[in-house]
Amino acid sequence: MGSVVERRALDAADVTTVQPARRRGREIGILVAWRLGVAVPVVAVVATGVFLLAAWSPFDPIYQYFGAGVFSAGDAAVANAREQLGLNDSVWTQLGRWVGGLLSGDLGQSLSFRQPVGTVIAQRLPWTLLLVTLGLVVSVVLSLVAGVTAAWRQGGWVDRAVTAVGHTLEGLPPFVLALGAIAVFAVAWPLLPVAGLTDAGAAPTLGQVARHVVLPAVVLGISQMPWLVLHVRSSLLGALDEDHVTGARARGLPERVVVLRHALPTALLPFVTVLGNRLPEVVTGAVLVETVFSWPGIAAAVVTAALSVDFPLLAALTLLTTTAVLLGALLADVAVLVLDPRVTADG
Amino acid sequence: MIVARFVPLAAAAVLALLVGACSAPTSGPAASDPGSMVLADGYEPDDVNPLMGYGEEGASKIYDGLTALDAQREPQPALAASAPVAAPDGLSWTVPLRPGVTFHDGTAFDATDVVATYKAVLDPTKAATVASGFSMVRDVVAVDAGTVRFDLTRPFLLFPGRLTLPIAPSEAVAIPGPASDMPLGTKPVGTGPYRMVEWRQGSSMVLEANPSYFGGAPAVRRITVVFATDDNTRAQRVAAGEFDGTVLPPALAKGIAGQAQDMVLREHASADYRTITMPFGNPVTADPAIRQALNRAVNRQGMIDALLAGQGRPASTPIPEVLPEEVEPAAQFPFDPAQANAILDAAGWTRGADGIRARGALPARFTLMYNPADTVRRDLAQAFASDARAIGVDVRLEGLGWDAIDPRLGTDAVVLGGGNPFDTAFKSWQLLSSVNAADGYNNPGSYRNAAVDQALDAAIAAPDRATRAAELRRFQQAYAADPGMVFLTFLGHSYLTRDRFDGYQPVVEPHTHGTTWGPWWNVERWTPRT
Numbered sequence: 037m038g039s040v041v042e043r044r045a046l047d048a049a050d051v052t053t054v055q056p057a058r059r060r061g062r063e064i065g066i067l068v069a070w071r072l073g074v075a076v077p078v079v080a081v082v083a084t085g086v087f088l089l090a091a092w093s094p095f096d097p098i099y100q101y102f103g104a105g106v107f108s109a110g111d112a113a114v115a116n117a118r119e120q121l122g123l124n125d126s127v128w129t130q131l132g133r134w135v136g137g138l139l140s141g142d143l144g145q146s147l148s149f150r151q152p153v154g155t156v157i158a159q160r161l162p163w164t165l166l167l168v169t170l171g172l173v174v175s176v177v178l179s180l181v182a183g184v185t186a187a188w189r190q191g192g193w194v195d196r197a198v199t200a201v202g203h204t205l206e207g208l209p210p211f212v213l214a215l216g217a218i219a220v221f222a223v224a225w226p227l228l229p230v231a232g233l234t235d236a237g238a239a240p241t242l243g244q245v246a247r248h249v250v251l252p253a254v255v256l257g258i259s260q261m262p263w264l265v266l267h268v269r270s271s272l273l274g275a276l277d278e279d280h281v282t283g284a285r286a287r288g289l290p291e292r293v294v295v296l297r298h299a300l301p302t303a304l305l306p307f308v309t310v311l312g313n314r315l316p317e318v319v320t321g322a323v324l325v326e327t328v329f330s331w332p333g334i335a336a337a338v339v340t341a342a343l344s345v346d347f348p349l350l351a352a353l354t355l356l357t358t359t360a361v362l363l364g365a366l367l368a369d370v371a372v373l374v375l376d377p378r379v380t381a382d383g
Numbered sequence: 384m385i386v387a388r389f390v391p392l393a394a395a396a397v398l399a400l401l402v403g404a405c406s407a408p409t410s411g412p413a414a415s416d417p418g419s420m421v422l423a424d425g426y427e428p429d430d431v432n433p434l435m436g437y438g439e440e441g442a443s444k445i446y447d448g449l450t451a452l453d454a455q456r457e458p459q460p461a462l463a464a465s466a467p468v469a470a471p472d473g474l475s476w477t478v479p480l481r482p483g484v485t486f487h488d489g490t491a492f493d494a495t496d497v498v499a500t501y502k503a504v505l506d507p508t509k510a511a512t513v514a515s516g517f518s519m520v521r522d523v524v525a526v527d528a529g530t531v532r533f534d535l536t537r538p539f540l541l542f543p544g545r546l547t548l549p550i551a552p553s554e555a556v557a558i559p560g561p562a563s564d565m566p567l568g569t570k571p572v573g574t575g576p577y578r579m580v581e582w583r584q585g586s587s588m589v590l591e592a593n594p595s596y597f598g599g600a601p602a603v604r605r606i607t608v609v610f611a612t613d614d615n616t617r618a619q620r621v622a623a624g625e626f627d628g629t630v631l632p633p634a635l636a637k638g639i640a641g642q643a644q645d646m647v648l649r650e651h652a653s654a655d656y657r658t659i660t661m662p663f664g665n666p667v668t669a670d671p672a673i674r675q676a677l678n679r680a681v682n683r684q685g686m687i688d689a690l691l692a693g694q695g696r697p698a699s700t701p702i703p704e705v706l707p708e709e710v711e712p713a714a715q716f717p718f719d720p721a722q723a724n725a726i727l728d729a730a731g732w733t734r735g736a737d738g739i740r741a742r743g744a745l746p747a748r749f750t751l752m753y754n755p756a757d758t759v760r761r762d763l764a765q766a767f768a769s770d771a772r773a774i775g776v777d778v779r780l781e782g783l784g785w786d787a788i789d790p791r792l793g794t795d796a797v798v799l800g801g802g803n804p805f806d807t808a809f810k811s812w813q814l815l816s817s818v819n820a821a822d823g824y825n826n827p828g829s830y831r832n833a834a835v836d837q838a839l840d841a842a843i844a845a846p847d848r849a850t851r852a853a854e855l856r857r858f859q860q861a862y863a864a865d866p867g868m869v870f871l872t873f874l875g876h877s878y879l880t881r882d883r884f885d886g887y888q889p890v891v892e893p894h895t896h897g898t899t900w901g902p903w904w905n906v907e908r909w910t911p912r913t
Binding site for chain 1: 429430432435436507508509510512513514515516518560561563564568569583584585586587609611616619623784785786787789799800801813819821822823824825894895
């Protein structure tokens with residue numbers, strides 16, 4: 037998605053004549069319309085693909101329906117349940133039924149949660165949004181601070197430490213990080229609660245949730261950090277070599293002003309694009325982090341839905357994720373268009 | 384410019400998060416209120432709908448059945464006003480209903496609710512998962528508002544024991560479509576000692592005492608059940624004092640009991656068997672000599688000691704020895720590899736160069752499937768294979784999901800579990816009667832034995848307890864003469880409970896356990912110690 041937005045070399049025309057804001061607005065409008073036009077078929081294809089994959093998976097939803105009862109149920113009862121649940125229909129019939137419901141605003145009934153899909157999403161989505169938002173904030177703040185410090189003193193001990201840790205974390209799956217955090221902060225040095233939204237049986241008050249969200253959000257943030265921190269570092273290093281920075285230094289401006297006001301802004305623009313493109317990884321990270329920390333979010337429900345071949349829930353969640361990823365990339369690109377006059381949109 | 388303002392702001396946010404994290408010390412809610420209890424369960428129900436199997440054996444807390452089982456496994460009237468009465472021919476049972484009972488939503492309980500619940504179970508469009516357990520029920524009718532009558536297809540001596548099925552309000556089960564779509568699945572309405580206040584799926588369930596419970600308001604006013612599926616995590620959290628009780632694998636429970644303060648170890652016997660099926664569709668396992676030999680080659684006590692920390696009882700038939708009135712002592716298989724070898728030698732299974740026996744061109748070899756998600760089944764499968772190997776039978780192990788196991792039940796052996804102590808005759812009939820051959824997981828090996836069929840039918844339809852026990856003994860003798868499976872063990876269930884309540888009563892448990900059965904099966908009659 038990032039390829040649609042291109043950064044050109046700075047030429048005289050851009051510097052001397054300021055583009056009219058109206059033309060910029062139209063450019064963004066075209067980009068948004070084009071992306072949304074592409075999004076519809078993409079979402080449709082992804083939803084159908086997931087439906088087909090689930091249908092061809094070796095899992096059988098009837099086990100989810102019966103649970104332990106399957107061991108004392110007769111064949112007739114199992115066959116009847118299949119018939120009543122519509123599992124005997126072809127996958128295309130089931131897909132058609134689901135699309136029909138979707139168009140009339142009915143997302144269907146989740147087999148694994150025994151509730152309407154809409155209710156499941158409404159109950160769980162806010163907790164995932166909270167976790168992902170906090171995770172992104174942690175990630176962005178840490179990577180900016182660490183990346184800038186590292187680039188500022190290139191080759192210093194901070195730089196070497198940041199680079200080493202960054203490359204190490206890049207290779208660590210989020211669940212390893214999560215289990216490590218549990219081992220340290222819950223077992224060895226019991227500082228923070230490790231599981232759930234609240235203490236056992238406590239109401240989800242602000243204080244309870246705030247304490248419980250710390251570990252998962254920090255783990256999610258740190259797991260996404262290496263790509264961002266290494267990116268900030270390298271693009272800031274590039275920016276520090278550019279002519280306008282040399283010019284600012286030559287004018288005798290203090291180093292703090294040079295780095296933070298002259299070099300960093302140009303280095304940050306590609307960072308926004310990288311952030312947008314990391315969104316799928318954040319979603320994947322959330323699935324693992326939510327599962328390990330028993331966080332009652334929507335990402336953990338993806339796993340449950342997939343394992344029990346819960347068609348309606350799985351398809352709805354796929355739609356939601358795909359839309360979120362497409363929207364994230366679009367927002368990042370629009371942000372770059374707004375922030376950087378040198379960038380043109382070709383779509 | 385944006386950045387310069389952003390950095391201190393974000394730093395402050397991170398700082399606030401960390402400070403917030405440190406300011407509130409972790410405090411277990413367990414200590415706060417003597418009338419409340421926090422339990423941890425390793426298994427979360429998919430739903431709490433009686434039609435989908437919730438509380439089928441009673442002890443559900445939220446619902447009541449017409450009867451409830453007591454500590455001696457005898458059905459006592461619950462929503463019934465007195466004991467159900469059988470017609471002289473045994474083909475119908477009349478149940479007078481308790482007057483003045485209300486559901487948690489305030490509506491009155493009467494015969495229409497009973498009829499609606501049982502009709503919903505029998506209604507094929509509802510696809511109730513418990514339907515197979517009520518195959519003997521032909522119809523249920525409301526005689527008047529305070530009486531129901533069950534018409535059966537065959538006499539069933541222990542029918543009052545089947546009436547533990549939870550009763551739901553008629554309007555809640557009237558919703559068309561499969562039972563899994565009913566709101567009852569997550570928003571239960573019952574008459575039981577507790578009503579559900581909140582269920583955060585994947586995390587916890589809160590139950591609150593029902594002040595208008597017909598048996599009197601429970602003294603334990605609030606029960607929070609926390610779902611923590613990982614055994615080790617749960618054990619650690621119990622040791623840290625977070626919970627008032629939990630269920631744990633036997634070895635782990637013993638270890639934690641030593642280090643956790645004021646926690647009592649409760650070990651319950653069960654009728655929860657683990658067995659190896661011997662499918663008749665496989666020429667090796669279908670051979671009577673192989674089945675006889677394997678039953679004598681397995682070291683049941685050795686498995687219990689090594690794999691279950693001694694918590695379990697050897698099983699030779701589906702009838703556990705904790706039911707002395709039903710078990711047949713002569714039908715127990717001894718651990719006797721020498722005799723096992725002799726049986727195989729006599730049947731023409733001769734050892735080859737590799738130590739594996741063969742008869743003609745047929746090697747003594749079969750596949751044993753197990754579900755690897757259950758470590759106990761995996762361990763038992765491995766132990767079984769090693770004992771079989773010692774007498775020259777080669778057992779190949781395959782860890783598979785149930786989806787993969789299902790289509791191969793007829794030809795490959797599998798590790799199965801189940802059983803309840805309330806009606807061993809019905810359970811044995813499901814598992815071994817030829818009418819249930821290859822019907823799902825009922826008699827998956829298609830075992831056929833006319834003497835077993837006859838004895839089990841007679842036990843179920845017996846006019847009295849003595850006849851029933853005699854027929855059950857006859858069944859076990861017939862089975863032992865031609866065993867259709869290799870029963871290994873009845874598992875023991877281990878629990879830890881905090882020692883601050885009175886009212887605990889030990890029970891013999893069904894396969895189902897956790898925090899509904901277990902020490903808390905009668906928690907509505909417990910009282911906090913002051």
